[in-house]
Amino acid sequence: MRGATRAKWAVCAIAVALAAAACGGGGGGTESSGVVSASWGDPQNPLEPANTNEVQGGKVMEMLFRGLKRYNPKTGAAENVIADRIETKDSQHFTVTLKGGWNFSNGQPVTAKSFVDAWNYGALLTNKQKNASFFQYIDGFDKVHPASGTPTAKTLSGLAVKDDKTFTVTLNQKFSSWPDTLGYAAFMPLPKAFFTDHAAYLKKPIGDGPYTIESYTKGSVMKMRKWDGYKGPDAARNDGIDLRVYTDNNTSYTDLQAGNLDLVDDIPAAQLKNVKRDLGNRYINQPAGIIQTLTFPMYDNNWGGTGKAKLRQGISMAINRDQITKEIFQKTRTPATDWTSPVLGEKGGYQAGVCGAACEYDPKEAKKLIQEGGGLPGGKMALAYNADTGSHKDWIDAICNSINNTLGTDSACVGAPVGTFADFRNKIAAKQMTGPFRAGWQMDYPLIQNFLQPLYYTNAASNDGKFSNAEFDRLVNEANAQTSTHEGVAKFQEAEKILAQQMPAIPLWYQNGSAGYSPRLSNVALNPFSVPVFNEIKVQ
Amino acid sequence: MGRYVIRRLLQMIPVFIGSTFLIFFMVYALGDPVAALFGDRAPDPATAARIRADLYLDQPLYKQYLHYMGQIFQGNFGTAFNGQSVTELMKDAFPVTVRLTLVAIVIEMIVGIVLGVFSGLRRGRSVDTSVLLLTLIVVSIPTFVSGYVLQFLFGVQWGWAAPTVSPEAPLNELLLPGLVLALVSLAYVTRLTRTSLAENARADYVRTAVAKGLPRRRVITRHLLRNSLIPVVTFIGTDIGALMGGAIVTERIFNIHGVGFQLYQGILRQNSPTVVGFVTILVLVFLIANLLVDLLYAVLDPRIRYA
Numbered sequence: 008m009r010g011a012t013r014a015k016w017a018v019c020a021i022a023v024a025l026a027a028a029a030c031g032g033g034g035g036g037t038e039s040s041g042v043v044s045a046s047w048g049d050p051q052n053p054l055e056p057a058n059t060n061e062v063q064g065g066k067v068m069e070m071l072f073r074g075l076k077r078y079n080p081k082t083g084a085a086e087n088v089i090a091d092r093i094e095t096k097d098s099q100h101f102t103v104t105l106k107g108g109w110n111f112s113n114g115q116p117v118t119a120k121s122f123v124d125a126w127n128y129g130a131l132l133t134n135k136q137k138n139a140s141f142f143q144y145i146d147g148f149d150k151v152h153p154a155s156g157t158p159t160a161k162t163l164s165g166l167a168v169k170d171d172k173t174f175t176v177t178l179n180q181k182f183s184s185w186p187d188t189l190g191y192a193a194f195m196p197l198p199k200a201f202f203t204d205h206a207a208y209l210k211k212p213i214g215d216g217p218y219t220i221e222s223y224t225k226g227s228v229m230k231m232r233k234w235d236g237y238k239g240p241d242a243a244r245n246d247g248i249d250l251r252v253y254t255d256n257n258t259s260y261t262d263l264q265a266g267n268l269d270l271v272d273d274i275p276a277a278q279l280k281n282v283k284r285d286l287g288n289r290y291i292n293q294p295a296g297i298i299q300t301l302t303f304p305m306y307d308n309n310w311g312g313t314g315k316a317k318l319r320q321g322i323s324m325a326i327n328r329d330q331i332t333k334e335i336f337q338k339t340r341t342p343a344t345d346w347t348s349p350v351l352g353e354k355g356g357y358q359a360g361v362c363g364a365a366c367e368y369d370p371k372e373a374k375k376l377i378q379e380g381g382g383l384p385g386g387k388m389a390l391a392y393n394a395d396t397g398s399h400k401d402w403i404d405a406i407c408n409s410i411n412n413t414l415g416t417d418s419a420c421v422g423a424p425v426g427t428f429a430d431f432r433n434k435i436a437a438k439q440m441t442g443p444f445r446a447g448w449q450m451d452y453p454l455i456q457n458f459l460q461p462l463y464y465t466n467a468a469s470n471d472g473k474f475s476n477a478e479f480d481r482l483v484n485e486a487n488a489q490t491s492t493h494e495g496v497a498k499f500q501e502a503e504k505i506l507a508q509q510m511p512a513i514p515l516w517y518q519n520g521s522a523g524y525s526p527r528l529s530n531v532a533l534n535p536f537s538v539p540v541f542n543e544i545k546v547q
Numbered sequence: 548m549g550r551y552v553i554r555r556l557l558q559m560i561p562v563f564i565g566s567t568f569l570i571f572f573m574v575y576a577l578g579d580p581v582a583a584l585f586g587d588r589a590p591d592p593a594t595a596a597r598i599r600a601d602l603y604l605d606q607p608l609y610k611q612y613l614h615y616m617g618q619i620f621q622g623n624f625g626t627a628f629n630g631q632s633v634t635e636l637m638k639d640a641f642p643v644t645v646r647l648t649l650v651a652i653v654i655e656m657i658v659g660i661v662l663g664v665f666s667g668l669r670r671g672r673s674v675d676t677s678v679l680l681l682t683l684i685v686v687s688i689p690t691f692v693s694g695y696v697l698q699f700l701f702g703v704q705w706g707w708a709a710p711t712v713s714p715e716a717p718l719n720e721l722l723l724p725g726l727v728l729a730l731v732s733l734a735y736v737t738r739l740t741r742t743s744l745a746e747n748a749r750a751d752y753v754r755t756a757v758a759k760g761l762p763r764r765r766v767i768t769r770h771l772l773r774n775s776l777i778p779v780v781t782f783i784g785t786d787i788g789a790l791m792g793g794a795i796v797t798e799r800i801f802n803i804h805g806v807g808f809q810l811y812q813g814i815l816r817q818n819s820p821t822v823v824g825f826v827t828i829l830v831l832v833f834l835i836a837n838l839l840v841d842l843l844y845a846v847l848d849p850r851i852r853y854a
Contacts, residue, residue, distance in 0.1 A: 049812060051584065053630035061586055135598055137584060140591045154593055209630060225631055226639065226812075227714035227804045251714075251802075254811055257695070258711055258802045265703045265710045395815065429583035429817055436582060436589060447587050461588075469589045 041246035041546040042232075043528060045270040045539065046259035049226050049252050054212050056195040057129030057136035062449075062538060065192060069534075070231055070248065070541050071214035072195040073239055075103065075122070076187070080534040080543070083296070083350050083453035085187040088239065089117060089196070089215075091172075098183040098490055101176040102169075111198040112219045112234050119174040121196035127151070127162045128202070129193055138193035140468060141451070144185060146177040181488040183495050188452045217243045217542045227252050243542045244530070263523055270531065272522040272539050276398050279337035279521075286523045292339055295537035296350045296450035297518035298458070299340070301390065301406070302472040304440040305511055309384035311472075318380025319510040320365045322388075322443070324373035325413035328366070331405045332516050339521055342366070343514035346506050347458040348450065350535040356455030356496040362507050362514055370413040377414070389423035391444035393431035399445060400424065406515075435471050446471055446512065453535050455499045459483065463511060474511035548845075552838070559834045564616075566830045570823050571612050579604065580817035584628065615823065625820025627813070633824040636809050641828070643716045644798070644805035648790045650718065650725030651732070656783060659733045663740025663779075664772065670745045678741070682734035690793075694727045694800040711802040724801040728794055732786050739782055743775040750774075777847050784840030788833030792826075 050064035059068050075090035087093075091104045109117040128134055130142035132152045139152055146165025151158045165177035178185060188194070196215065201208045211220050217239065218231040232247035251268065253259040256275040262268035264285060274282055274290075282290050303319055305311030310319070328342035341349070345361035364372070377383065390407060392399040400422060407420035414420075423442065425431040434440060448469070450457050460483055461467050465475040479502050486498030506512070520537025530545045581595050581604065599605045603614050618625060624633035666678040685693075701723055702710025712720045747753060748771060756766045795807030806825055813821030844851050 049629065051628060051816065060588070132593055132597060135594055135601065137590075137594065139594050152591075152593060155596070224639075224714060225629070226636070226808070252804065253711075253802050254808055255799045255802065258698075258800060261698060261703060261710045262802075265706065267702075267709055267711060427577055427583070427817065429580045430578040432582035432585075432589075433579055449587065468591065469587070471589065 042249055043245050043247070043269045043541070043544055043546060044249040044251055045541070046253050046256070046262075046268060046272060047229070047250035048254075052137060053209050055136065055201075055209070056125065056197065057134075057138045057141075057193045059192050060137045062536070065536065066250065066538050066541070067212075067229065067231075068192040068195065069538055070216055070218040071212060071220065072192070072216045073109075073214075074189060074195045075105075076190040078190045078453055078535065080532065080540040082352060083355065083535040085190050085452070090186075090189070093186040093189075095186075095490075098181040098185075098488060099178050101178070101186065103174050103176060105172045107172065108238055109215055110236065110238070111213055111215045112236065113198060113200060113213050115198050115200075116171075117196050117215050118171045119168045120171075121198065122194075123166045123168050123174055124202065125195065125197035126166060128197065130163055131161060132158045136193075138191075141188070141191060141193040144178045144180060144182050146179045148179065183487055183489050184454050184456055184492060187454055187492075188457075191452050217241060218248065221247070241542050245541075245544050245546045248541050248544075260523070263525060266525060269525045269528055270522065270539060270544070271524070272520070272533070272537070274339075274521045274523060279339060282521075282523060289524050289526065289528075289531075291522045291524075291531065291533055292519050293533055294341065294349045294535075295518055295520035295533065296348045296453055296535045297537070298343060298346065298348055298448050299515045299518060300343075300346075300446045300448070300512040301443045301515060302446040302512040303443050303510075304438070304472055305475070306438050306473045307441060309441075310443070311474075311511075315380055316509055317376045318383075319513070321373045321376030321378075321380055322410065323362075323365050323510060323513040324367065324369045324376065325410045326406050326513070326515070327368045327409045328516060329368065331402055331409070335402050335405055336516070339519045340516035341519065343516050346462075346503055346512070346514055347455055348517050350450075351453055351455055351458075354496070355453060356499055358500055358503075361500070361503050365507060365510060366514060368409075373413050374415075383414075383419055386419060388420050389442045390420065391423045391425060391431070391434075391440060391442060393426075393428040393445075394424035395427045403445065438473065443513070444471075447518075449536070455496055455503075456483075456487070459499055459502060459506075460487075463506060472511050474509070476505055476509060479505045479509075552842070555838050555841070559831075562834060563827070563830060567616070567823060567827050568612060570826045571615065571819060572608065574814075574817060574819040574822050575608055575611070577817050580628075580819075583817065615820070619824075619827070624824040627821050628816055628818050633820050636821065637824065637828065640804065640806045640809045640825075643803060644791055644794055644807065646716060646718065647721050647725055647728065647794055647798070647803060647805060648787060650721045651729035651790050652783065652787065654725055655729040655733045655736055655786070658729075659736025660740050660776070660779065662737045664744060664767075666737070667741035667744030667748070667775075668767070670741075675741070678737065682737050685730050685734040688730075690727060690731065690796045691800065693730055694724075694797055697723060697727055698800060714804060716803060716805075721803075724797050724803060727800070728790060728797045732783075732790065735782060736779060739779050740775065743778055744771060747771055747775045773847065777844065780843060780847065781840055784836050784843070785833075787836045788829065791832060792829050 048063040051061055052058045052064060054064055054067055056068060059065055073088050076085045077088045079086055089105055089109050091106045093101055093103050095101045105119060126142055129136045130139055130148060130151050142148055145163050147163040150160035151163055168174045198213050200213055211223055217234060217237045219234045221230040221232045223229045229250040233243040256273045259268060259271050260275055260278055263271045303310045332338060332340040332342055344359050344366050347357050349357050351357040390403050392403050403422040407422060410420040411417050448462060461469045463470060463474050463479060464483055465480050482498055482502035486495045489495035489498060520533040522533055522539060524531045527547050528544055530543050532540050534540050581598050582590055603611050626632050627636060662678055666675040669675050698710050701708045708723050709720060753771055756770045791806060795810055798805050798807035799811060809821060810825050
């Protein structure tokens, strides 16, 4: 038995050694300096302004670049940054004048050419930039970016450099709020280095914002440091930001709890119940410019035929938004009563209650309206969603429950999962939807135009349900032609009333942005795009 | 021996082609990934068409596959959607995963074999029963449960270890993830060693050795253990491939940027060059590990000869 006893000791020794070594692994945590570590996701596309269309790459753009305008992190209003003034007489011809004294972090000054070259690059089809469509209102876009075939021009004819500080823009239609779209990442200026050595630029992008990139290890960490040469009004109030890539938001949350990470901007759904207890007032839950809808395939006669508006309204009234946002989303969503978002503010065009009674839960009236609208096609409906990302199944099932309860059956409404997001998008694009489907819209810029025109204007790029209404189109055109913002917004709101009558998409809820941070940080807030305002964060 | 090795290496060729084609086909069957690159916005058709042409996605499946294989033999594994070449991703990811796998294998071998010997020699006693019960529990707990629980206990509750691994992934930070990764295999190794040992303990040659008056330690180490470890070595050998591929869950929990991370990202974004490239390498690792195990057999057991 001596051997066995020895073995027992060996086991104990190994166990102790393992535990001891594990203790040694506790390093690598938060640094004591003024650098903030924040959770990040691997950006999907190369880090070019006109190629960044999702929030993870957007975080870097927000820190690395400043453009003509910037959206106020609190109010969402578009404010001049590099632009001194943008003037127009007819809402179609604009003259942009820049402020002096702005430089890229490599010392090159920001001039009119920096903008014009960057926009020409972004629009040119052969550069395959995912935000190319943002330049579609500039004259000559159809030449550099034809719907098929090869481009016949290399530059946009609507852009002309006058001198170092001035350039003019000609649009191909009247668009009064166009200057307010210029805060979007696609419109950022680019230094010469971008064009001369593109590969090196992608390894370590150069911008004109409050931070510079110290090092970038793709797929794991980007270290951004405060740029001391930054002359803008919003210099960083911390020494830098370390963006660390996480694939699992549960893991980043655990890291925050363990004091290994300072800032998390994606609280896992499973933790929403505990987050208040865990973090107290270090948990942020505030509205973001995101609205979720159920969109109807208007090309399908069962849903879009004449007299079906009542059916669509009835379904909307059968959904108990209050209960679902409370029980399933733990109040990280707010029941929607219009087709825009509260982040626009009253002045920007948000108006509570445009949807009226049609967005209030009223089972009796809902049942009546559905019957008047001819009932569900074949007595059944399937709500389509993608099953791979987000936990859409939970709320889709809840909506179906709500509708089934209203109709007094338990099989009228079912969820119809589609395997992947790409497949889901392909089916929508191919007009293969046979029932209502989930749709989410994250605004590009805080304008009412951005919530209505791309989604419901006839043949607009993101008009997934193929809704078409002559009156709506006319009002949108009129709104764009208005020279005063105030009147333009009023026209858009008129157009929105048509959505309330026609209900081509059921507004479900406005999505909030959520974040949590460590006790070291203060002055943490999210902007209307649910991205943390990094430059304002203070470290104790 | 030499002919045997050559034959085995030749056999790898059809396995390699078959498995890459299957993986390629499966990723392809998921559908067109380009639409997802544009998020909730409908892609602008001209740009989407350009990207498709660029990625060879506008060609029929067989052409895509032939093109891909042609590229592989020139050492080009394609490009991920974020513009990085897959070989570059591999250079970052494989060292990390190999280190994690080594940690797991070492833990699995030492703890597993020691526990196995320990309970195999005391078959039927309370120690043996408790080891059996313990391994049963370990086998029945899925990796993601043990991973999250241990991470929470060690990382948050007691603060003994960092809950996640830093990008450089040094060995000491890999101990906890390595343990989690090894747990299930560790239980199998324990049980395998125990059974094999218990069986051989009654074999004639052990009885002879004992009758010759050899010291007990020598009987156990030289005669009993050496023969009993043959099935265990097989298991550990094949486990290398399984651990490297199976690290996908563990790597996600502990935020390790290795093969599992890249595979997960690749599958989520339907990026076939990433997925096929990484799996191809894993297939090769698996095949070679198997070959090595078979060759090791002959070393451990002289009765086995390869003509």
